[in-house]
Amino acid sequence: MAVLVVADHDNTEVRDTTNKTVTAALALSKDVDILVVGQGAEAAAKAAAGIAGVRKVLLAESAGLGKMIAEAVEAVIVPLMANYDAVLSPASTAGKNFAPRVAAKLDSSPLSDVMQIVDANTFVRPIYAGNALETVQSSDAKKVITVRTTAFQAAGTGGSASIEKISGADAPKTAFVSEEVVKSDRPELGAAKIVVSGGRAMGSSEEFHKVLEPLADKLGAAIGASRAAVDAGYAPNDYQVGQTGKVVAPALYIAIGISGAIQHLAGMKDSKVIVAINKDADAPIFQVADYGIVGDYKTVVPELMTALG
C-alpha cells in the first residue's frame, strides 16, 4: 500500500513539519509520495524530492491552491486517493482545514493530531487538551490523518525523487480577499529550539514586545503567548500556544507571567526543559517547570539578560 503526504511549505522550502510527517508516513508504508499544492511552488517540490525515503513528488498549482483554499486542496487530493491507502498532513491550520473534507468525501472517519502509529490501523491521539491519550483502531479502508509533528523525528535529506506535475483545482464558491502575514526574522514558533512566551502579566502590547523581543533575540528564540495575551491584543493570534493554538516542543520553553492553565500546558508540556517566571509561587505553571523563579518579571527578565551576557 502506498501513502500520500501533503507538504507544508512556503513555496521555496518545505517546513520541517513535512519531514516529520514523512517519518510518520514511513511507519505505514515504504511507498511514500509527497503532494505539493500551491502556486509557484516548484522550488518547494524540488526540496520535497530531496527528503530521504520519498518515492515521488506530485506538484499541483492554481491560484486557490496558492492560498490553501480547503475546497481546492480537497479537489486535488480526493481523486488521487484511488492510488493511496492513507493521506497524511501536518496538523497545521491548513491541514486541519482540508483533511476532514477529504475524509468526508472518502466516507472515512478522520484521525486528528496523531502522535503515534502503532500499526497500519491503530493510532494514538490526544483528547481533552492532552490530558488523556486515546488509542483507536480504524476500520476504514482509506485513512485520513493529521500528524502532531512534535511527536515525530524529521526525515533526513539526500533523496532524489522524481517530480510529476498534475492538474490543479480551484474553489468556485470561495474567493480569497486578503491576508495579514505576521513578518518576523525570528525562527518559526513550531520549529524553534527555544521559545519565550508571555502572558497576561505583560499588561500591554508595548510591554509584551519590549520585554520579550530583546530576550528572544539574545537567545535566537521564537516568541509565543498565552490566549489571555492574544485576546488582550498584546500579541498576534498566531503566537498562541495551547490546546487551540500551536503545539510546540522546543528544547527550552520560557513562560513569563503565564499561570499555566491546562489549555496552555496542552501546547507546551512536551518541551524538553521548561522555565517559569511568575510572581505567584503557587501558579500551576511551576508544577511542570524544571526551573522556576518566583519573582516579578520586571526585575527577573533584565537580570536574565545580564546573566546571559
Next chain:
Amino acid sequence: MKVLVPVKRVIDYNVKVRVKPDQSGVDLANVKMSMNPFDEIAVEEAVRLKEKGLVEEIVVVSIGPSQAQETIRTALAMGADRGILIQSDADVEPLAVAKLLKAVVAEEAPGLVLMGKQAIDGDNNAVGQMLSALLGWPQATFASKLELAGEKANVTREVDGGLQTLSVSLPAVVTTDLRLNEPRYASLPNIMKAKKKPIDVKSVADYGVDVSPRLKVVKVTEPAKRSAGVKVADATELVSKLKNEAGVL
C-alpha cells in the same frame, strides 16, 4: 435568513480530567458539563446577527444524551429561537455527526451553519469541514470576524502565520475561533423565557443515518506526567543550570 448552530455538551473546560483506571475512557460521572466554549461563541455570533436584523431565526441542534437539552436551553436563553435534540446515549463520531447535521440542514434549509471549530473533549476539529464537504457548501473555518454582505459572507480566519480573509457565497459553513466575540451570560428573565421555547426531541433513527462507529477505542491512558522541578534563587543561577545541568544553552 435562518442560521443553524450545532452545539455539543462537553466536560466543562475548568474540570480536571481523570482517566478511568480500567482505561476504558475518561471519568464523566458527577463532573460539571457545559456547552462547548466554541459553540457558545457560535451562538453569540448568531444572536448578534439577529440583533442586527440580518437573521430571522436561530435553530440550535445537539446530538447527545437527554441532558444535552440543558445545553440547548442555555443557547435558547442566550437568544436562539428553538432547539432540536437528536438523542443518542452512545458517542457519535464526527463523521456521523456531520451526516446527521447534513440531514438537519436538508430539513431546515438554513442560509448559514455557524458552529465551533473544535469540541474540547475529542479535540477533533473536523465536523464543520466535513459538513461543508458533504453539503457541497463553501467553508470558512477558525473565524475571528464575520460580516454578511448580501449573498456572501466575508470571514477573517486565524491561520498559522496570521490572518486570512475569504469571501464565501451563501449558504456556507463557518466555524468559530476564540477571538470572534465574547459570549454573553444569559439574564434571569431570558432564562425564564427560554423555558417556553420549543425543543424537538428526535432519535438518530429519524434521520436514517448510519452512525455505527468506524473507530474502536482500544484504550484511554494518561500521558506521561511531568514532575515539578526546582525553584532557583535568581537569573544567574538559572543561566548556570540551563548551561551546565540541562545543557540547553
